[in-house]
Each structure stands twice: as C-alpha cells, then as structure tokens.
Amino acid sequence: MSAAVLLLGSALLGAACGIAGIGGDDGGALANPPDTPATTRLLIPELLEPTMIDGVARYHLTIGESSHDFGDGRRADTRSYNDASILGPTLRWNTDDFVAIDVTNNLPETTTTHWHGADVPAEDDGGPHSRIEAGQTWTADFRVIQPAATLWYHPHLMGTTAEEVFAGAAGLIIVDDDNPATTDLPSTYGVDDIPVILQDREFTPxxxxxxxxxxxDNGDLNPELTVNGTMDAYTTVPAGPVRLRLLNGSQARVYELSVDNGSMVKIASDGGYLAGPVPLETLTLAPGDRAEIIVDTSDGGAVLLDEAFGRVLELRPDPTLPTAEHPPAQLATIDPITPDMIDRDRTFQLGEVGGGWGINGQQMDMSRIDETVDFDDIERWTVNVGEGVHSFHIHQTQFQILEVDGEPPPPEDAGWEDTVLVTDDQQVVVAARFNTYANPDVPYMFHCHILDHEDTGMMGQFRVVGP
Ligand SMILES: [Cu+2]
Known part of the structure; x- marks a missing residue:
C-alpha cells in the first residue's frame, strides 16, 4: 500500500482524500470526487442463461452498436453485446460442459470474438482469422476443459481491437467447477461475487x-475511469467477505490497486485459483489480466483504490445480507513446471519495429506462422523487453511464471497465467504445456495486450502440430 493510502484512516466517506489531485496520466481531472460518497450504482452485466440442447449449453451473442450513459445524463455511442448499453452479458460455464456460442455480427463491418484465457481448439478461439462478416453468425463449440477461473471475451480483428474494446465490446466469463475447497466462498453473482471491469476512457466535450x-511506449492512457461502464461507482454488499472478479479491460493502462478500510486477499490469477490465499497491500493489474480478490467489508465497508485515480469502487455493507466464508488455507494444487520438464526453449524480443511495434524484429503478418509447437511439449518462453510497457499474452494455454529478472515470482503471481506484465529492460521467463489441442492449419496468437501495441504490429502466430 502506498504511503498516501496509509494516511487515509478508516472513514468510508472521504476515503480517497489523501490522494486528491492525482489525476489520470493524461493530465485529466480525478474522475471520482474523493470527498463525497460515490454517486452511481455499479452496473452489473446480466448473466446470460444458456439453452440446454442435447447436452450442449448453447449461448447466443449479438455484437452491435448501442449507446450508454456513463453517469452525466448524456448518451455516448458505444458497442456492446446483446443490446446492452455497454459491455456484454456474463457467461457462466461449468468445467466439463459442452458449450456452443453463436456470435452474430450486427455491426456494419467485420469483427471477431475471442475467448481470452480459454483453452479451446484454434478454430474456436475467435482470433483474427475467425472473421465474422457484417450480418453473419459464427459458432464456437468446445468442451470446457479447464478449472474454475475468470476469463473474458472481446473482438480481436487485426488492427481494430483497441477501438472496439474501448467502445465497450467486451464481457466476462466465469468458469465454475466442483473444487470442494471453494464451495463456501462468495459466489452469488452481483451480490457478494462482483464483476469489476476496469476501463479508462476519454470523452469529447x-x-x-x-x-x-x-x-x-505506454499506449493511450485515458483520463477517466469507468467500472463496468459506471463512473464513480458504489455497490451494496454483505458485511463480510466479498469476492471481486477484477478484469483490466483497458486499452493500455496498468492499475495499482489497494483497499482502504478493509483487507485484500488474492485467491485467483488469470487461470484459476492460487494454491492458497495471498494477503496483499497492492495488486498490479496489466491490460488483459484478471485477479479474484476477497475484500473484507465487515468494518463498515471498504473502498477499492487505484494509485492514479483514487476511488475505484465503494463497497457499502448491508448487514441484513447473508455472508459467505473466508477462503481456506488451501485452494488448489499447482504442480510446478521444473527445468527438467522443459522440451524446448524460445526467446521473444519485444520492441519497436518499423514505426510501430513488433516481436523478434517483425510486425504481425497474418500469412506468416512464426512458431510451430509440437503437441504435448512443455516449452519455456523467455520474453525480453528493450523499451516500453508490455502485457504479454499467449492464447489457448495457461503458463507459470518461472522468473522475473532472474528471481522467482512472488506468491501472488505463482499460479496459472495467460498474461504477464513485462516492462523496460525486464526479462520474464514462463513455461507452458501444449497438450490439449493441435491443428496444423489454424494458428493461435501471442501478443502484447496493450491494444495500441497489438494493433500496430506486436503480435505473432503459433500453431500446435501432432500428435
Ligand atoms: Cu506492448
């Protein structure tokens, strides 16, 4: 926790007064007035119920144009799924379920929809090759083969991902499983299990x-903070453990989060539960990242803060709401990937290429396969950064971070990840298994999730071949 935050004291009102005056990095005013209670009830995206047909959970998403009131009474043009004013409904999958998702494109132009963090066949992944032309419907179908986690979906067309996500086209995916250690955790959607989609935005006059x-180097940092499309948000919660499913759905901004008047315990990373809960004072969330945290609101509420913006979300306790349990000491078993298990090494240099960004000296080329991975191999990928801030994301798999600048990761980063922050002159080493799907003809993507960098070339393609 930063020194400024430590000065705040425990009063719920005025929670962020100690950091008043720290605006967005673009020099804008503080989005959320710090000396008064938050003004706007947090928008909770609806849960989309599937239709069960022959044992398949079938969902229908429609991406289109919409409009949304961010809180000042005016309506801004947005993009969304299923006619929401912004964002899209939350999908809830169960491990081992067969799911089918029809995605209809009601936009006047081509788009795609990618399942970020999902372990699915390449042809169902929704990357830049899975084009959905205007008026057409594309269907992804697969079995959910990964454990409980918080994932998300968003457009992923080459060159337009930043603009589409910024305009509001994104949604959350919750994967549930039957892990007995997590049965009693907060899990009532929108009540004690809250989606928190962080996106910074900029508005015209x-x-x-x-x-x-x-x-x-940083991509485009915007001066106003929106949470689920809400500015200056509060939500009513039980007085006890509350789960926040944090998603950084921003174009480029990295958040430094803390909690005032409560405690923060991280229970899950991108790919699912950590081995055990990790108490934290600050949590870094890079673009594309997710984290599940438990915040204790039993002392009169709590406030989620960000270093740049101040108040992110006010949690107002209602003592009449039933409370769930705090996490047990062990949540999951994470078998470490050790050096003797590595079948192959690859190195990736992230940096400026040809007036934009690239990887290993090349910009993204849809017609070039950059890496071919043998099915069932365990690979160690070393990611080096010369300049800039980057959020390195690998599709399809979840990896373990082995080293950050030669050191093992801290316990909160020792779980499964699909996105990792790598900044100026850093080296991050990760290891992943490629033992679920192979397809010699359709590649997966690896790229920077700072969307400005992705759209200007910092992306490559790998395919998995065999067995
Ligand atoms: Cu980048």
Missing part, C-alpha cells in the same frame, strides 16, 4: 467517446 490509438 459533447460527451462522446474519444478514441485515440497511441503507439508510444
């Missing part, structure tokens, strides 16, 4: 979204 692609 007349209240429309002002999108800008910025290919500098």
């Amino acid at each position: 007349d209240g429309q979204l002002a999108f800008e692609l910025d290919d500098d």
